[in-house]
Amino acid sequence: EAFELVLRHGRNSTLLVLKAEFPGLGGGAQGAVGQLFLDVSLYILGSDSSVEHMVQAFFTRLFPLTYRHLLGGGAALISEECLRGSWKDSIAFGPYPKLIMTRLSRSLLATRVFLQALNLGIEVVNTTDHLRPGRDCGRALLRLWYCPHCQGLLGAPACKGFCQAVMSGCLGGAAEVQPHWRGYVEGLGKLAGAMRGEQDMEAVMMRLHVLVRLALRHAVKARPRLHTLVSNRQAYARTHTQSWHLTATSTSTRVLFSDPASQRCATRVLFSDPASQRCATRVLFSDPASQR
Known part of the structure; x- marks a missing residue:
């Protein structure tokens, strides 16, 4: 729930920045941002998606909106497919998509591993919760209850090793898990301590809007160049399509009427x-x- 709360705040802050600085993007930006944060949520929960794919998909959705509403290309007869494939070739958003990929990859991978480790620990705890003490264990626990040392009466003669012996006898085979459990807890603590700086998901997600804003500013500054590149790409695609249709028609005619x-x-x-x-x-x- 804590990670979901971080993602919710990160999404809201990104939407607020886009609405304040780029109001022309309209509701389409909300869908693109929402899908990005949904992909991030699924990734840290263990989905097969990759950070590179989710970032590329985000900018693929964002560029048509940017071109039509921020770059003045709304009236141009440019196909949606052409626009979706243009941002990467034209480097429309500068170095920022790659920078976002790098930061998200480091922080989200650490978060993903941390959550997987937590889930493993929860499974172990749930398994030990279902262990029921036998008759001998019940008697040992009854004697343990009257042990002065276990009741905090440190002045009385200590029952040296009694508590540990009783618990080892009651848990049986589960006591063998203790060294592994100790190693697990230590490893989890080290992982949590390393989730700082570039591996801190909260810091990265809460500042994601800064990189998105810089990417959009870069596209706005490159408006003339992007107009030229997109127009050339559309013209080439149209010419190539017409040439293909003519070739296909000629071939069909020869195939259909090649014999008397x-x-x-x-x-x-x-x-x-x-x-x-x-x-x-x-x-x-x-x-x-x-x-x-």
Whole structure:
């Protein structure tokens, strides 16, 4: 719950900054930011996603909004697919996406491992909670209750080793877990102590809005260059598509009518009416060379 609270505050602070400094982005930015923080939440819980993928997906959603609403490209007939693929090639957001990837990777990995270790400890504790003492253990615990040393009466003769002996007998095989449990607790403490600076998820997520804002400012400053790159990309895609259609049409014609039998079949199907045949002949073969 503590980590979820950190993510909620980080998301809200990012949305507030975008709304205050880039109001033109509208509600689309809220969806992009919300999805990013949802991906982060799923990642620290153990999902198969990667930090690189979630950051790239965030800027892929953000660039069309940036281009149309902040860079003045709203009236341009640019396809959504073209815009989604343009930000990375054009380095529209500068070095900030890579910087965000680096910081998130370090902090989220530490958080993910920490949560996995906590869940493992919870499973061990839940397992030992279900252990029930036997009859001999019950009698030993009854004697232990009247041990002055265990009641805090330190002036009385101490029952040396009695408490430990009783608990070892009651827990049985569970007592063998103690060295491993001690090592687990020590390792967990070291991991928690190392979650500072770049590995502190709270510090990174609460300052994520700073890097997002710098990325958007970089895109706004590069407006002329981005307009040119996106327009060229769209023109190339349109030309390539038209060329492909022409090639495909020509190929289909050669395949369908490459033998005389196919030609006669097509003639019977398309021009079964004599009037249609005469009309097609005049249109298609008005040139003597074409008739031959």
